[in-house]
Amino acid sequence: MAGVTGRTLVDVFADRAEATPDAVAFRTKLGGVWTTITYGELAVRTREVANGLISLGVAPGSCVSLLSKNRAEWILSDLAILSAGARSAPIYVTNSPRQVGHVIGHSESTVVIVEDRDQLDKVLKVRDELPLLKAVVVVTGEGTGEEPGVISYDELRKAGSTHASANPRILDERIAAIQPGDVATIVYTSGTTGEPKGVMLTHSNFIATVAAGVRVMGLTGGGHRMISYLPLSHIFERLLGEWAAISLGAEVWFAEALDKLVSNLKDCRPTLFAGVPRVYEKFYAGVQANVAKQPTVKRALVTKAVAAGKEKVSLEQAGKPVPFALAKRHALLDHLVLSKLRHELGMDACALAVTGAAPISTEVLSFVHALGVRLVEGYGLTETTAPISVNPADKIRIGTVGPPLPGVQVRFDEDGELLVKGYNVFSGYFKNDEATAAATTSDGFFRTGDVGQFDEAGYIKITDRKKDIIVTASGKNVPPQILEERLKSEPIISQALVIGDRRPYLVALVTLDAEICPTWAADRGIAYTDMTDLSANPKVLEAVGAAVERVNGEMSHAEGIKKWTVLPRDFTLDAEEITPTLKVRRKIIIEKYAEAIERMYVR
Structure with missing residues (x-):
């Protein structure tokens, strides 16, 4: 760069430090x-x-x-x-x-x-x-x-x-x-399987990638505030919360704890916010839960406001004019409803929000945009110093992870795997030449392990992890993350894991959202002692079944979920079922719940 x-x-x-010592x-x-x-x-x-x-x-x-x-x-x-x-x-x-x-x-x-x-x-x-x-x-x-x-x-x-x-x-x-080419850090990938590998990233990796990302996202000038809560041990927060912050001269507010994030957000009022999809999913579910407690008239007003926001954003991102009547209606509803929702989340000063590290559903993306928070999705890995691509702040295409960063080369091989080459790519795995060679093509492109494609505008769409793609017994290739994201859009569902590799049909493990369920249950007159009790309640099973059917209705027959099980507790970090950035560890979960999975294949 x-x-x-x-x-x-x-x-x-x-x-x-020399330019702004007193900041x-x-x-x-x-x-x-x-x-x-x-x-x-x-x-x-x-x-x-x-x-x-x-x-x-x-x-x-x-x-x-x-x-x-x-x-x-x-x-x-x-x-x-x-x-x-x-x-x-x-x-x-x-x-x-x-x-x-x-x-x-x-x-x-x-x-x-x-x-x-x-x-x-x-x-x-x-x-x-x-x-x-x-x-x-x-x-x-x-x-x-x-x-x-x-x-x-x-x-x-x-x-x-x-x-x-x-x-x-x-x-x-x-x-x-x-020297710029010296290794600055060895980042050990948390990994969803296997022992972590040490990813060597150089000074120049960080400098060039930050410069490109800041420019694409339109981040200029001073006065930025950011809140640091995602682990700095992960490359996503390291790039944004440390080096982009220093580059911009931003104030970094250190959150007290994850359970105090919203309270700390209200103190900080960040102008730039970074979050993994699970954080935005929590925002989405939290707003829905709070709205559900309101009288019918207020619930209807919020529904109208969000619908107006989605309609306006959809037109703007398609490059179409917003009709005067819609603009006027949206302005009124923003003043009455949406601005208050942003304020309650501590996001009322946020000029730009960023998401990455895992896929995010279009429903959640659309909802955040409808609230009036400009959210850009990017894509990358530890080995690429975080971003390979990111949506430009002024040309967002929901459902994509944006075009490649300027100067970064991307192509897809015959299996659809995304290959990348550029200033952001790591210098190798520490003390593991074999793994480095296996991850690199003969002409120097890094194999990401992710499957995707370019859309008509040159933006990247990621469909799944190559190693996670399910090949059913009938030979049908099914990317599970699409199904999982759609299931997680249901308010009471916290996590979903779809299984079916070399199996006759697809099944799913589902967990409930402990924050949403109390309100949801109370509204339906459901009494329960704990989450284990609630997970077996007929009304809960009926609701999850209806959610599965709605998802199946959007897929082909071979891609539909035939059976599912509601687990008595959510996946947790302590049980090593999710990574520090809240991605599910498929191998561990499949091994841990092997009996529950096998029961779904008993005819």
């Missing part, structure tokens, strides 16, 4: 009050921590693992690691000690920065298996005890100040030696 040659991520941050970089809620760190203050602290890491023996090209929830110190640590000429290896806080040990060991990390005692304990359980690990730094500093090689974050900063006094030039020498 033009304008990024020769620069590193450390240069990008230094430019930002707020981070907001964190402490004791009920949102506290701030400016870009200038962040630059000073970055140098302290970078020098501290050097004092611990972190060498150029070595690795430091990060095990923490999103917080100011996460990004501060990442900036410091880069400034020391090293690379980071983020770890999800939901990982088990074994998984934590795998990332630290495989990445050859010599230092790991952990958030608190709970994460420290995970490291200590596997420390004897990590001969290269020299030190553990605990951010909160609480309960570190007297374990050898364990220090607090404050101690790290103090060590950095001492080291800088004795070695005043070493950090600047490290920074000057960094």
Whole structure:
């Protein structure tokens, strides 16, 4: 990309801190009050921590693992690691000690920065298996005890100040030696199957991809506010919540917790919001549940407002004029209804919302647009530094993931698999040349594993994961995600998993939405003790059956779901049934519920 040659991520941050030193970089809620760190203050602290890491023996090209929830110190640590000429290896806080040990060991990390005692304990359980690990730094500093090689974050900063006094030039020498092609991070894919692989991404991968994405989405000027809640260990949040934010000079507000997201959104009023599909599905279901509690007249008014919003958006995106009568009706309904709904979600200042990391249904997309929130869908993988494509903010086509980023080459092979080549593609899997070769064509294109096609406007449509496509016993190819997305559009359904590979017909596992069901059940006079009880209620089974029939009515006979089972609980992260970005882990779920699946194939 033009304008990024020769620069590193450390240069990008230094430019930002110099240009707007007094602008707020981070907001964190402490004791009920949102506290701030400016870009200038962040630059000073970055140098302290970078020098501290050097004092611990972190060498150029070595690795430091990060095990923490999103917080100011996460990004501060990442900036410091880069400034020391090293690379980071983020770890999800939901990982088990074994998984934590795998990332630290495989990445050859010599230092790991952990958030608190709970994460420290995970490291200590596997420390004897990590001969290269020299030190553990605990951010909160609480309960570190007297374990050898364990220090607090404050101690790290103090060590950095001492080291800088004795070695005043070493950090600047490290920074000057960094090259754009150097590996900036090793991101371990959470993966829906198998052991995670370490994806190597360079400084230039991030810089070029951010520059292209920001331009396509029309993000210019200052004054942006973003809320950080998706895990920074995932490439989607890393690209937007860290590097796009720094590039734009945005304020990043760190959410207290996922269950406080809406409350924090109301404080932040983000101008730019990023969410995986499940977040928007929750917005959709939450609005529907709240509306269902209202008197008949109010429910009818909301229905009219959303319908007017959808009609207006549909015309605008088709490039057709909006009739005066519709524009006038929509303006009135927006003032009376839609603006209030946006306000209740904390999205009333949002100029642009972004979704990716998993497919999203057109129903949810249309609903969010109808509310008056411009939502662009993109597509990509960890191996492509997040986006391969994204809908331009001024030319959105609902149902697509947009055209390829400028300068990125995309083609489809004979099986429909999307192949990509460009500045966003990773440099390989760490210590796994075999996997890198298997994922790359002879002419250098990366095999995404996703199946899709171009539409008539050159926008990409993704139909499914190649490995997830079901081939029924009759030889029919069925992409399950289409069916699953449509089922999840039903208010009471939380998750759906369609099965049928080499089977005579398709079946589905369905879970209920614990947030929507209480209101839904109360409206129908259904008494129940818990979700297990409710999942067996005849009225619930009737409603799910009706939803399956509606979905089947849109598909061919071979693509229809013949049998289904409502599970007694939702899929959870703790049970390793979903990934940190809320995608279902098919293999684990199919193995766990094998008996329930087999019962659906008993004739």
